[in-house]
Amino acid sequence: MSRDFYRKLCLIGSRAGLTVFVFTPQGIRWSDDTISGYAFDSVARRWICQDYAMPDVVYDRCFFTNRKQYEAYREAIRILRSRPSPMFLGYGLxxxxxxxxxxxxxxxFSSHLPQTEEMRSVRSAADWLKARSEVLLKPQAGSQGCGVLLVRRAAGRRASQARKHGGSENTANAGAAFxxxxxxxxxxxxxxxxxxxASLMRWLRRFTGQRSYLLQQYLPLHGRSGEAYDVRSLVQKDGSGQWQMTGMAVRKGQQGSLTSNLHGGGTVEPAKAYLTAQFxxxxxxxILSELRSLSxxxxxxxxxxxxxxxxxxxxxxxDITGHxxxxxxxxxxxxxIFTYLQDKKxxxxxxxxxxRYARYLLRHDRAKESKDGTKQNAKSVQSSPRRSNGNSLLADEA
Structure with a gap:
């Protein structure tokens, strides 16, 4: 997926008169401010490695799989952001x-935010369970539904509800307390x-390890057939620098799954058709009108x-009431989601x-904020798809 995404960015950028190249933090040579990066050659139909000057715009798509990669990424971002150039397309949340x-x-957004607090220790999860009987544990830096847990006190009616909503993932039985x-x-x-x-807390302590977790209110987010689902809205800035909703779709989880993420075996459906069938x-x-407004x-x-x-x-x-x-x-x-829906536009x-947004920044952002928030003059830009100078858009990967 990533390689194809970057290839398409290179091709679109070339047609827009921009040089787009891909690099990792390890490809930066700070001694002379040059970068070893990769650009896709549309004629030869292959990736070509060459040296570039620092770009004018950085599009940060960096992901990492270990601590070493993360530290290299953080240091590169710190140095780049401390300089008057390059600009960042956006700063990661x-x-x-x-x-x-x-x-x-x-x-x-108060009425739309689930009750949430930091999990300072597994004891705070125990306290939450005493007060509310169920709690959702979410890793602070997690994605794709990885590491997400629903913990319930499985007694009486709660145990019955857990079996109903948990499906094949739930092995709760009459003798289980949790x-x-x-x-x-x-x-x-x-x-x-x-x-x-006590046994639950010991297991949670091992499961969460050193990772930071949140405790969150569990919400009944299931369709009529019992499947978990959510609505993904992709919003982006366009060529005029304005926010636009690019598209929206429902991600539906496998039967019995707690999450609806596609990496966990979920599927995609058009939002309007799915929500109409539910409500x-x-x-x-x-609901759709409110989703667009919130987006x-x-x-x-x-x-x-x-x-x-x-x-x-x-x-x-x-939720089941439409909230x-x-x-x-x-x-x-x-x-x-758009590939699954075959939504070409x-x-x-x-x-x-x-x-488009990179071109907008290059043309209209005459001043950039320095780290302390003051304004500094930005250098003039004349983009060229063939010159390996700083007049480029950068896609950054791990």
Whole structure:
């Protein structure tokens, strides 16, 4: 997926008069401010490695699989952001807790934010269970549904509900005091039961390890057939620098799955058709209208506290009453929902909008903010698809 995505960015950029190249933090030579990067040659139909000067715009799509990669990425970003050039297309959001706090501070989204708190220790999860009987555990830096757990006190009616909603992932039985379902760090299914709180806490301590977790209110986000689902909205800045909703789709989980993420075996359906089947035409139209409105308001609200953003994948939940909940916001979103839907227009816009927004920045952003927020004059730009100078858009990968 990544290689094809970067190839298409290179081709779209070339047609727009921009040089697009891909590099890793390890490819930067700070001694002379040059970069060893890769560009896709549309004539030879292959990737070509060559040296480039620092780009004018950085499009950060960097992902990492280990601590060493993460540290190299953080250091490269720190140095690049401390300089007057290059510009960043957008700055990556921090963890889920920071996003939650920014949106709570805004005030407009209170009714859409699930009750959430930081898990300072597994004891805080035990306290939550005493008060509410069930809790959702989410890793602060997790993605694709990995590491997400639902923990329930499986007694009486709660045990019956756990069996009903957990499906094949739930092995709760009449003798279990607690039931856990979800996904491990490798996206494998988890289904456990525990006779008492002490054994549950020991297991949770091993499962969470040193990772930072959130405790969150569990929401009944299931369709009529019992499948988990959410609504993914992709919003991006376009060639005029304005936020636009590129598209929206429902991601539906496998039967018995806690999450709806595609990496966990989920499927994609058109949002309007799916929501109409769940709520009827009148209510689904109201839900869709509110989803569109929130998709416009959330990016603007986050930019007020966070700084420039270029695109966001916003995940919404819709409970059985039709109430909308904000589940997650991702500043490095995927685009596969449009491939699944075979929505050619949305797929093309999802690819082209970062290039369009880069051109907008190059043409109209005459001043850039330095690290302390003051303004400095930006250098003039004349983009050329053949020159290996700084007049380039950069796609950055791990």
């Amino acid at each position: 921090k963890g889920k807790w920071e996003v939650q706090q920014m949106l709570e501070k805004d005030g407009r 039931a856990v379902i979800g996904r491990d760090a490798r996206n494998g299914r988890v289904a456990r039961s525990f006779p008492d709180a 009827g035409t009148v209510q689904s139209d109201k 416009k308001q959330i990016p603007e609200a986050l930019e007020q506290s966070h700084g420039r953003l270029a695109e966001l994948g916003i995940d919404f939940g819709v 909308i909940w904000l589940l997650e916001v991702n500043s490095k979103p995927g685009r596969s 949305a797929r093309n816009n999802a690819l082209a909008n970062p290039i």
